[in-house]
Amino acid sequence: AQSVTQPDIHITVSEGASLELRCNYSYGATPYLFWYVQSPGQGLQLLLKYFSGDTLVQGIKGFEAEFKRSQSSFNLRKPSVHWSDAAEYFCAVGYTGANNLFFGTGTRLTVIP
């Protein structure tokens, strides 16, 4: 069965510091991979996606993610965090033949001045 693991429930970083949010998935074939961000009381905004090709993908707001097949990981990174990045981040996996996504439990990011 498909599953997505985000091992960090809550991460606190200082503004200007680098960020890495972890995501591991369990699926037999190459999945479609996504990162979404959710601000309190809001819907989910798509940050970036990986379907195939270059394993390092760039997204909006300065985020990037790297697909590592050998580690079944799709970690999200940002070189310098801004206070406005404080939110909850969700990793999601989709697969061929079905248009539904499996989500991780999310990582809440707190940014301190």
Place this chain on the structure above:
Amino acid sequence: KAGVTQTPRYLIKTRGQQVTLSCSPISGHRSVSWYQQTPGQGLQFLFEYFSETQRNKGNFPGRFSGRQFSNSRSEMNVSTLELGDSALYLCASSSGQGGYEQYFGPGTRLTVT
């Protein structure tokens, strides 16, 4: 293009009542998926409609149902509401083909008392 819209944004209902939520997808998108988000269970897939047909269904009781109209707008209905149905209900729009990236609406916050 206008984004995904959901109405109403907030709703308070009493146990035993029924409720209907509405979702208008991005223009040109033919797939609408519904998700339930709760603190305890996270984001869970309810069902997906494509060209007025339910194409995929999650593991929810029959009290949860949906439909899609010829203009791709979708509604979901929950009958005989239970306290545990209190959640943020998110609608996601996609083309329904290819990469399956989904774009989410702001959600409807349902509170059951």
